[in-house]
Amino acid sequence: xxxxxxxKHALNILLHxxxxxxxxxxxxxxxxxxxxxxxxxxxxxxxxVQNRLGGLGADILTISPGGGRAxxxxxxxxxxxxxxxxSGTTTTSTTSKNLTIKDIQILKLINGVKYIQGIVxxxxxxxxxxxxxxxxxxxxxPLVWKDMTTSxxxxxxxxxxSDYGVVVVGNRVGKNTFKQPLALNRILTIEGKAxxxxxxxxEAGGGDDNKIIMQIAAARxxxxxxxxxxxxxxIIKTINxxxxxxxxxEADSKLMISRHLTSKxxxxxxxxxxxxxxxxxxxxxxxxxxxxxxxxVSLLVGAVGIANTMFTSVLEKTxxxxxxxxxxxxxRDIMLIFLFNAGFVGLVxxxxxxxxxxIVSALLPNIGLRLMGNGGAISTVIKPSLLIYSMILSIAxxxxxxxxxxxxxxxxxxxxxxxxx
Amino acid sequence: xxxxxxKKTVKLKDRSxxxxxxxxxxxxxxxxxxxxxxxxxxxxxxxxxxxxxxxxGPSGSGKxxxxxxxxxxxxxxxxxxxxxxxxxxxxxESKLAGIRGKKIGFIFQQFNLLPTLTALxxxxxxxxxxxxxxxxxxxxxxxxxxxxxxADRLGHFPSQLSGGQMQRVAIARALAINPExxxxxxxxxxxxxxxxxxxxxxxxxxxxxxxxxxxxxxxxMNIASHANTQIKLKDGLxx
Numbered sequence: 001x002x003x004x005x006x007x008k009h010a011l012n013i014l015l016h017x018x019x020x021x022x023x024x025x026x027x028x029x030x031x032x033x034x035x036x037x038x039x040x041x042x043x044x045x046x047x048x049v050q051n052r053l054g055g056l057g058a059d060i061l062t063i064s065p066g067g068g069r070a071x072x073x074x075x076x077x078x079x080x081x082x083x084x085x086x087s088g089t090t091t092t093s094t095t096s097k098n099l100t101i102k103d104i105q106i107l108k109l110i111n112g113v114k115y116i117q118g119i120v121x122x123x124x125x126x127x128x129x130x131x132x133x134x135x136x137x138x139x140x141x142p143l144v145w146k147d148m149t150t151s152x153x154x155x156x157x158x159x160x161x162s163d164y165g166v167v168v169v170g171n172r173v174g175k176n177t178f179k180q181p182l183a184l185n186r187i188l189t190i191e192g193k194a195x196x197x198x199x200x201x202x203e204a205g206g207g208d209d210n211k212i213i214m215q216i217a218a219a220r221x222x223x224x225x226x227x228x229x230x231x232x233x234x235i236i237k238t239i240n241x242x243x244x245x246x247x248x249x250e251a252d253s254k255l256m257i258s259r260h261l262t263s264k265x266x267x268x269x270x271x272x273x274x275x276x277x278x279x280x281x282x283x284x285x286x287x288x289x290x291x292x293x294x295x296x297v298s299l300l301v302g303a304v305g306i307a308n309t310m311f312t313s314v315l316e317k318t319x320x321x322x323x324x325x326x327x328x329x330x331x332r333d334i335m336l337i338f339l340f341n342a343g344f345v346g347l348v349x350x351x352x353x354x355x356x357x358x359i360v361s362a363l364l365p366n367i368g369l370r371l372m373g374n375g376g377a378i379s380t381v382i383k384p385s386l387l388i389y390s391m392i393l394s395i396a397x398x399x400x401x402x403x404x405x406x407x408x409x410x411x412x413x414x415x416x417x418x419x420x421x
Numbered sequence: 422x423x424x425x426x427x428k429k430t431v432k433l434k435d436r437s438x439x440x441x442x443x444x445x446x447x448x449x450x451x452x453x454x455x456x457x458x459x460x461x462x463x464x465x466x467x468x469x470x471x472x473x474x475x476x477x478g479p480s481g482s483g484k485x486x487x488x489x490x491x492x493x494x495x496x497x498x499x500x501x502x503x504x505x506x507x508x509x510x511x512x513x514e515s516k517l518a519g520i521r522g523k524k525i526g527f528i529f530q531q532f533n534l535l536p537t538l539t540a541l542x543x544x545x546x547x548x549x550x551x552x553x554x555x556x557x558x559x560x561x562x563x564x565x566x567x568x569x570x571x572a573d574r575l576g577h578f579p580s581q582l583s584g585g586q587m588q589r590v591a592i593a594r595a596l597a598i599n600p601e602x603x604x605x606x607x608x609x610x611x612x613x614x615x616x617x618x619x620x621x622x623x624x625x626x627x628x629x630x631x632x633x634x635x636x637x638x639x640x641x642m643n644i645a646s647h648a649n650t651q652i653k654l655k656d657g658l659x660x
Contacts, residue, residue: 001550002552012537013537015537320536323529323535324546325521326492326521326533327521327546327547327550327598328519328521328522328551331515331518332515333550414494414518415489415495
């Protein structure tokens with residue numbers, strides 16, 4: 001029998017199938033819908049993270065003290081809860097040697113470095129209209145900072161070179177930290193010193209949202225333990241993103257030499273937004289895979305359902321199998337008809353499941369479910385590849401589940417099958 | 422239709438009176454747990470090409486076993502069966518299926534039509550198993566259904582047909598492959614006597630006009646009397 005004919009007869013069996021087959025299909029529908037919607041959440045998360053990190057600039061390198069401390073890698077880039085509670089800034093590790101102006105001078109000479117600056121960062125007790133909050137503060141070189149940062153000003157202006165007593169505040173600091181939103185030209189009292197707000201940064205989803213930014217000299221005078229020449233981090237902007245890797249490698253070796261370090265005693269680490277992005281992509285990928293695998297369990301249950309229904313169906317159609325064999329059907333013909341029948345169950349289940357999963361996935365962002373403390377509602381992304389893979393998966397599951405029942409059907413002896421009532 | 426069968430008819434005339442099916446000391450022993458039951462005990466018969474043979478006998482005489490062996494649905498425990506001169510007693514199930522699909526047309530007591538297929542689709546099915554292109558199969562299907570007088574029932578499902586009509590569809594299905602042998606197992610058993618006679622008439626016509634070899638298996642001597650040659654079975658032996 002030709003393949004097309006086997007397919008036709010398999011479809012015919014499905015079309016004439018009973019409620020039982022449709023219940024089986026529902027099993028697959030739910031499995032596929034779960035996979036599609038959960039993976040779409042994972043992919044939405046991934047895109048979300050990448051959008052946020054993309055704002056950091058792919059051409060930026062951050063050097064921070066501390067030997068291989070993982071947390072430093074996320075410095076100011078990701079995480080941080082609402083308000084002032086959790087910024088990503090890590091305070092200077094007391095155990096490791098700080099970065100100095102000498103390091104900056106060495107790094108400045110590396111080919112590919114466009115801008116470089118040392119940053120002082122810490123947390124300051126901040127009062128606004130007699131309300132208190134502890135907020136991350138970055139002290140930057142205003143001249144370099146305005147060229148390096150990817151943050152944009154929403155209101156007011158950037159810091160100028162001689163702006164000693166003024167600050168620019170991150171969007172979330174401006175809007176959410178205090179009951180009364182901050183406004184331009186208002187005064188903030190940070191660690192007992194008064195600062196005028198001259199600018200508010202546009203919300204970018206990055207670390208700057210939760211920060212107050214001031215001139216480095218002002219930060220040294222204001223924050224505890226920030227006097228002297230030490231920096232909490234050094235930020236390099238390369239000429240373009242292609243230089244990131246080479247600059248990173250060279251910076252690493254130069255700092256090792258100048259600081260007289262062996263790799264075991266390394267007391268700094270270099271991070272690029274790119275590397276962070278890749279690392280986070282890894283994490284979200286794993287998360288997606290993990291969630292998808294959980295959802296896939298329900299698909300497995302659906303597959304068992306298909307196998308079960310196919311066994312019953314073969315039993316029920318024993319007589320018909322006998323008839324078909326009597327009029328010349330070969331074992332292979334019977335095998336294919338039942339295999340395709342199981343494949344169709346998977347196909348139909350997959351199609352409906354994809355539809356249902358897509359609907360669920362489209363509705364999820366609207367029901368206010370929140371994932372990760374960054375305040376954003378769940379966003380979901382359905383890639384075409386997800387739909388194609390789900391489709392292939394459900395057909396494959398159907399056919400795999402149908403292999404043994406179909407094989408059994410094909411091996412029925414025509415004499416016995418014909419006698420079956 | 423006539424033209425469709427002409428070729429074979431001419432060929433058959435050349436070889437008339439040659440043997441189409443020959444059983445040589447055929448035994449069929451069923452293993453029923455501890456007991457072995459011999460359904461056929463060394464039977465030898467010879468069915469001539471173009472004959473109308475009735476195989477009769479009471480229940481338990483080995484009729485059904487005989488029909489399974491003659492119809493290539495089963496193989497004997499001992500002995501040889503020759504179809505068209507070839508020994509088929511040792512063939513694999515797939516080979517037997519191929520032979521059935523090309524040479525033997527079955528007509529069952531229960532009609533055995535597939536309930537989910539229309540009359541035409543049922544008739545086309547054996548041709549599809551022979552890899553015949555759909556269009557050709559459809560043409561033949563329509564022709565044989567016309568021949569059994571069901572030209573206006575092509576799209577009907579078995580459940581929408583009467584018993585006599587269903588049996589005529591079954592005859593059409595058996596004829597579709599233009600078989601050497603028509604094997605009918607109690608073809609009138611589920612029909613009222615008038616319809617049963619119609620079906621018998623149709624088989625006789627096929628025998629006379631189309632020169633088909635027809636093997637009729639029945640317990641009813643009245644039905645068997647329509648045949649040309651009688652083979653009577655009792656307790657697994659020819660009497």
